[in-house]
Amino acid sequence: MSNVSLDLNAEEAAFQAQVAAIEKEWQNPRQAHLKRPYSAKSIAALRNTIPITYPSSLQGDKLWNILKTHLANGTCEKTFGTTEPTVVSQMVKHQQTVYVSGALCGLSEVQHPGCDHADYPWDTVPKVVEKIFKAQLFHDQRQHQFRMRHSIEEREKLEKYDFMAPIIADGDMGFGGLTTTVKLAKLFVEAGVAMIHLDDLAIGLKKFTVGEGRTVVPTSEYLSRLTAVRMQFDVMGTNTLLMCRCDTDRSQFITSTIDPRDHEYIIGATKDLDPLVEYVAQGMAEGKPYVQARDEWKSQAGLMTFDQAVKEKATEEEYQQYASKAIAYGISLKQKRRIAKEVVKEDVVFDWELPRTKEGQYMWKPSVKTIVERAVLVAPLGDMTWARMDAPVWKDIVEFHTEVRKVYPDRMFAFGFTGMYNYEAAGFTQEQIVSFSDDMAKLGIVWQVQPIWSVAGLNITAEKFARDWKNDGIAGYIETISKPSRAPPIVDGFHKLSYAGSYLADAFFAVVAGEKIVP
Numbered sequence: 001m002s003n004v005s006l007d008l009n010a011e012e013a014a015f016q017a018q019v020a021a022i023e024k025e026w027q028n029p030r031q032a033h034l035k036r037p038y039s040a041k042s043i044a045a046l047r048n049t050i051p052i053t054y055p056s057s058l059q060g061d062k063l064w065n066i067l068k069t070h071l072a073n074g075t076c077e078k079t080f081g082t083t084e085p086t087v088v089s090q091m092v093k094h095q096q097t098v099y100v101s102g103a104l105c106g107l108s109e110v111q112h113p114g115c116d117h118a119d120y121p122w123d124t125v126p127k128v129v130e131k132i133f134k135a136q137l138f139h140d141q142r143q144h145q146f147r148m149r150h151s152i153e154e155r156e157k158l159e160k161y162d163f164m165a166p167i168i169a170d171g172d173m174g175f176g177g178l179t180t181t182v183k184l185a186k187l188f189v190e191a192g193v194a195m196i197h198l199d200d201l202a203i204g205l206k207k208f209t210v211g212e213g214r215t216v217v218p219t220s221e222y223l224s225r226l227t228a229v230r231m232q233f234d235v236m237g238t239n240t241l242l243m244c245r246c247d248t249d250r251s252q253f254i255t256s257t258i259d260p261r262d263h264e265y266i267i268g269a270t271k272d273l274d275p276l277v278e279y280v281a282q283g284m285a286e287g288k289p290y291v292q293a294r295d296e297w298k299s300q301a302g303l304m305t306f307d308q309a310v311k312e313k314a315t316e317e318e319y320q321q322y323a324s325k326a327i328a329y330g331i332s333l334k335q336k337r338r339i340a341k342e343v344v345k346e347d348v349v350f351d352w353e354l355p356r357t358k359e360g361q362y363m364w365k366p367s368v369k370t371i372v373e374r375a376v377l378v379a380p381l382g383d384m385t386w387a388r389m390d391a392p393v394w395k396d397i398v399e400f401h402t403e404v405r406k407v408y409p410d411r412m413f414a415f416g417f418t419g420m421y422n423y424e425a426a427g428f429t430q431e432q433i434v435s436f437s438d439d440m441a442k443l444g445i446v447w448q449v450q451p452i453w454s455v456a457g458l459n460i461t462a463e464k465f466a467r468d469w470k471n472d473g474i475a476g477y478i479e480t481i482s483k484p485s486r487a488p489p490i491v492d493g494f495h496k497l498s499y500a501g502s503y504l505a506d507a508f509f510a511v512v513a514g515e516k517i518v519p
């Protein structure tokens with residue numbers, strides 16, 4: 001039974017046309033760098049039967065052109081994070097893009113604020129993107145209407161801004177299984193985002209505190225996440241950009257050992273002792289603090305990777321023989337053990353189950369090499385790459401970007417000036433700090449973000465005004481806010497010409513009343 005007349009030929013022809021259109025889109029220079037593990041046919045079958053277009057796609061193209069121009073010029077876009085449309089309306093005067101930070105959303109857009117553990121509801125960041133995008137459309141509309149009320153000669157004297165700065169947003173770790181990631185990607189596109197970034201962190205285990213550290217997922221899971229987003233963008237037919245962020249730097253745990261590509265970096269105990277969780281439970285029952293019990297166990301466990309354990313037991317010659325066969329991308333622990341048995345006389349004791357945490361994580365040894373491997377592997381699914389680093393180690397920054405560029409010379413990169421960077425402590429001179437952005441731009445880092453300016457930045461502004469208002473009242477307001485906001489370059493305030501959009505409201509009344517055309 002059906003409620004439409006069934007024309008199977010027309011249905012098949014429409015489907016084949018859709019497949020052909022998708023194949024063509026994928027060959028377009030804008031998409032030629034992408035490689036999908038699925039077919040155009042699978043995507044066509046997942047599409048709706050009516051055509052739907054999204055502004056997100058236009059914004060994606062716009063962002064692509066902005067960043068490609070920076071890449072060609074060896075320059076970069078420097079932006080910052082906000083959740084506030086008011087801030088966006090001003091930053092577009094100086095920035096070409098806007099960042100919606102998950103950390104900020106977690107602080108100011110939820111009922112229960114908290115440090116950035118990405119523990120807010122999965123639709124929090126897309127909703128903020130939607131709020132900002134709609135505000136951008138409003139400012140774009142009011143400016144356009146205002147300009148069109150003026151003659152061409154008059155317009156020359158008016159300020160003009162591009163309010164539609166592409167929005168880059170934090171997709172965190174995708175918030176769960178593949179279906180959540182798909183829904184997240186869809187909501188972002190519908191909200192008007194130009195690019196999202198997705199990382200390889202484990203849900204619920206993003207840490208910024210002193211307890212147990214940050215946890216990544218296996219390479220295979222990271223790949224699936226990014227593929228899920230790419231698939232959803234393809235289903236929606238958008239040119240929205242995907243940034244592959246990798247958080248392996250400084251991560252201390254991995255959720256599973258399922259992927260041999262991760263085995264080189266998983267840490268085991270090389271001593272025969274009780275499992276960490278049992279030792280800690282026992283210690284705590286005896287009244288020891290958790291951290292003390294944990295550290296005691298760690299100091300006795302002989303923690304290292306399997307390759308290091310082999311090195312400890314082998315002669316120099318045996319190790320060279322072992323390394324030539326066993327240290328290569330994707331060699332599993334099982335294969336490594338077999339090779340060690342063949343070439344090393346002594347038994348290699350190694351157990352990666354013993355150090356597992358109460359939540360089941362395995363211990364992990366991060367390195368620039370792992371980040372490079374992950375970044376290179378997933379690069380064809382995305383448009384940009386970001387190696388998130390807690391601390392600015394210049395040598396690591398150079399190594400990472402140089403290595404990835406050996407494989408993908410045209411790759412565009414992002415960088416976040418994250419957390420509590422202490423440049424002096426990291427050995428940077430004042431000169432190096434000043435030229436840091438430009439130096440990074442030369443490595444292809446075309447999008448650079450200070451994600452959390454709003455915390456200290458807005459607080460400083462608010463605290464200052466709160467003090468001035470208490471002390472000086474309206475006299476102070478007039479001097480420090482009202483007058484400067486009217487002087488050029490105009491910082492939008494409530495006055496008729498700007499932010500509030502009074503002219504737009506007037507236009508609605510005039511048009512409804514039958515006004516023909518202005519000026």
Ligand SMILES: C[C@](O)(C(=O)O)[C@H](CC(=O)O)C(=O)O
Pocket residue numbers: 081101102103104116170388416417418419451452
């Ligand atoms: C960029 C980031 O994802 C964010 O949410 O803004 C955070 C910021 C931070 O922790 O300082 C991150 O880098 O993880």
